[in-house]
Amino acid sequence: MRFFKEFTTTGKLNELNKREDELFKAIIELYKTDKPKSSIGLTQNGIFEEYSKVHFKYAKLSSKSIEALKRALFIQWYCYTEPQYLTGIGNLKRENENATLLNLKKILDTNRADEELLWMLNYYLSLNDNLFDIYVDVFDYKLYSNEDEILPLKFENNNRGQMGEYWNSVINR
Helix, strand or coil, X not given: CCCCCCCCCCCCHHHHHHHXXXXXXXXXXXXXXXXXXXXXXXXXXXXXXXXXXHHHXXXXXXXXXXXXXXXXXXXXXXXXXXXXXXXXXXXXXXXXXXXXXXXXXHHHHCCCCCHHHHHHHHHHHHHCCCCCHHHCCXXXXXXXXXXXXXXXXXXXXXXXXXXXXXXXXXXXX
């Protein structure tokens, strides 16, 4: 049984946000019913597969959109830092992760990263400075770490998928 309809999108950010909202609602429903709190239900219900599709779309857009890059990077980070049965994020494809990181490198190398992206990257590194070591073949993240960065004063979290939900929880604690 699936908790959501089949995924169709043109790949626009607002459509991907709606899809993330659908998936997150399905995860919550499944979490309520899945007594052992495992990832089995997420696999059986196609949630990991669907979130991988969302990540693919963000990764594809990440060469043209810093917002898509932020979302793809967040999904990758969140996949490795939080339990999959809570996030529904798992089984991301390495080629999509690499594409995201190569686009991040291009943005950083050309000084086109905005304050929010830099803060997010630094935040990820401050929690686990070797988390991205598996991507050393793409580039060394430690070059961009600066723990003195503070949260940007203007940080919009609405309509940004799980990334927005997460930042709301961080900012409002």
